[in-house]
Amino acid sequence: MQDVRLTIKKRAFPSHGRVRLNAAILPDLGVAEGEHVDLINEAAKKSVSVTVIADSMVPAGQIRVSEEDLKKIGLSEGSEVLVRKSVALKEKLSKAAAEANASLEKEAKKIDAAAKKTAGDVSAGAASAAKTIKKETDKATKSIGKAVSKTTKDVKKAVKKATGKENDL
Incomplete structure (x- = not known):
């Protein structure tokens, strides 16, 4: 043929x-x-x-x-x-269906790759954000600790001054 x-x-x-x-x-x-x-x-x-x-x-x-x-x-x-x-209609339809399936598989793979990349980017961004939050939380904790320590000293001074030197706290 x-x-x-x-x-x-x-x-x-x-x-x-x-x-x-x-x-x-x-x-x-x-x-x-x-x-x-x-x-x-x-x-x-x-x-x-x-x-x-x-x-x-x-x-x-x-x-x-x-x-x-x-x-x-x-x-x-x-x-x-x-x-x-x-070509018989059945063969034309089979060929068209096979081509459509191949095209769908190709596009699905692209979407899957994009989704995996996005998930990786989100995960990396979340890890970075968590690290930054921890660092800032540690700084805030130290700052609060210093402020509490200073306030405690100031309160002790004020109490001593108000009650006299012989009263130790």
Whole structure:
């Protein structure tokens, strides 16, 4: 099964969604009459799926396409078109689901890495804050201790002064 390039010839009778091509090309495409192929305009990145009708009257290098289908893919008579066997809908859905799953896994890994980094940053910030709080608490405790000691001395002096020197506290 391979892609085939064929020259477009507009169909004499309108037949949207169906193409005629020489039966000798069907094995190259890996299709049988009645199966689907995609007509692809590579430049415009447009495609259309159509049903194959084998016709021995169509020259081997040509494909007969309706005007409606030509408009959809943006090609005209005499242009070359890439013809490829259509992938079944089930296969397309499976492929799309697999691609979506891979994309979700990739994004989930990014989110997980960002969350771990943020958790690490928060943990480091909390540790730093705890260290700073401990340091400031120690300073405050020493300062309070000095103030209490001075106040105690001042109270003792005041009591001695008020009661006389012979009363020791």
